[in-house]
Amino acid sequence: MAYVAIQGGERAIEEAAKLLDFLRAEGDDQSPIGSREIETQLRYLHSRVLSEGGMYHPRLASLAIKQSLGDTLEASFYLRAYRSTRPRIGETDTHTTERMRLIRRISAAFKDVPGGQMLGPTPDFMQRLFRLELLDESPEAFQRIASEWMADLNGAEVPDSFPKVVEALRAEGLLSEKEPYTDKPYDITREPIVFPLPRSAALAMMTRAETGSLLAMAYSSMRGYGDVHPTVAELRVGYLPVILPHPVTDEPIEVGEVLMTECEVVAMYDSDDGEKPTFGLGYGACFGHNEVKAISMAILDRSLQKGQRDGPSAPSEDPEFVLLHSDGIESMGFCTHYKMPHYITFQSDLDRLRTTQKKYEERERGARGDDE
């Protein structure tokens, strides 16, 4: 396939861009949507784009959603494009999620977990019935919601810390011990993706992968194209304080916090020959409040580990299949490029088809001629 430069259409292209803005503003009775509205009222959309963009920039994630008129793939693309223009100024020390300021923490595997279970904000137990009154929501009623909820917050008693459920399992010998980690994690933004990849690369790729893609592949594993029947050991959502050294004193300072979701799933137990059988776990984590993504990622982490050990027996266990087909910008970009002019390519396809059809007809005529 050859690429040939096309010319013309400049005016149409400019108008196409203007049209998007016209669609955005159509009607003369609207107000422009604000970043804060996007971040709060479209919370899960915002979180998805934060995560798929691979860069924790809430203000720009809102802008991306606004500019792309709500297209999650385009919005994530804006964030990735922006990040490619920014200098890399370093990396943080290793953070652990024990320090997360939680707003949600549950376990499906265990009823009693240290610190307790708190549902936090979740639609899990809701019936999916429309609240039709929201079609006609008044600003006054809307603005009362927050203050009403916040009335009488005093005296909320919750534990100060929430140890990881997984550590409790480990303490009981149900999980293998952690090996001290001496490698450098793989930087997928700077190193080429060459298989076999270390697990840190798989985690980095999945954490910014497109949610639907991860979900579909994880679902295939759950439904039998794979061997992972998971239970959620812990799912937590909260704000991780980011700590960096003070430029003068070198003491740790909190520079901000990052909303994130983290999930561990327990799968069938492993019994390596000769070794004490232990539970196999998968891990998923991402920026933003994205539970389906974190759970899917944990399932895929587990199935990829299994695939690496025993050889893949299903697509969800094959790292090349999972990791090369789950990045939204890559997959959407390739799909979208099909719309770009391919006139020369297609012209040659047309020519080839016509030639082949002609030969076919000649053959048919010849065969009929023999019969007569």
Place this chain on the structure above:
Amino acid sequence: MTDVPRTQWVAALATQLPEVRPLVDSLTEGWQVRHVAVPKAGLMLLRMEEVVLGEDYYLGEVPVACSRVEIELPDGMTAQGGAQVLDDDEESAVGFAVCDAILSAGLPGAEKVAALVDRGAEELARRDQVRRGMLARTQVDFSLLSDKDPDGEGTA
């Protein structure tokens, strides 16, 4: 001047961002301020340890700005300050660094910086209170259907 530890000054001041620049502009009038390191804004990789196998990975990139400044007063007194903030805005990092210098060295005007830090800390405390409320109000203690109903209402 403030009970808020230095480790929390940036987090506190970040909640009061619109006040920071006007305050440092007014306090540093007539002072010499110079960059000890070139202020920079960009992205850092956020390194995490995952808890299952204890392996490190990068969760993604976070925007960071850093600044390190030195202030010299007309009487010759000097003080250094620094800040890193989770936002790719050099201007705010410089503002925080100047506040850090003024407050840590007790320069003239430090009590105003301390007051701003305290207001920020109150904002952070309110935020924590909301989060604790979220957890407290949604605490669950699931029990199996076969167990006695804890609300004493009897099973269906």
Place this chain on the structure above:
Amino acid sequence: MKVQLDPIWRASTQQKIFKQLVQVISRPGEIAELDEVLGGERAAMGVLSTLADRMVSVADPDGAIPPGAWPLLEARSAVVSDADYVVVNGKKPPGRDFEPRLGELSHPERGSTVIIEIDRLGADEGARLELRGPGVRDTCSVCCAGLDVAWIECRRCWVSHFPLGIDLFVTDATRVLAIPRTTQVGTD
């Protein structure tokens, strides 16, 4: 609030210097005048401020870098044999155990860049170097006052196994000349 920062540490200055460095390393023998952008700093510091950042290491065996410049450079301090960049005083010969990094066959770019400070470039005094090779039309002659020719002899060894080797920037107070490892240098 106006915060003071010397010109060589500003991005706009470094871009101008960088363009000049690209020009001189493409045309060995050409001398670039950086006077207008250095703001009174030495050309060697201008070259270093432009090229160094927190991702590289710098060796300073002759103490050419003022202490206050290190936080602005952000580069790691390293020994000569380990450094990406080395700054030296060209008036003295290289020490007996001065061995800059030459790179590896799989990574020739890891050969270090050496910045040599001398008295005066391009005046009619001092060691006369004859340059030939890529980027030089036929041959080019340039005078380096205050350059100890032992540097050229040592360089000959360091660049003898192309693609391994070092690249040189020779500076005086305000000017810079580049001698990449591909250039042949004759002295008379």
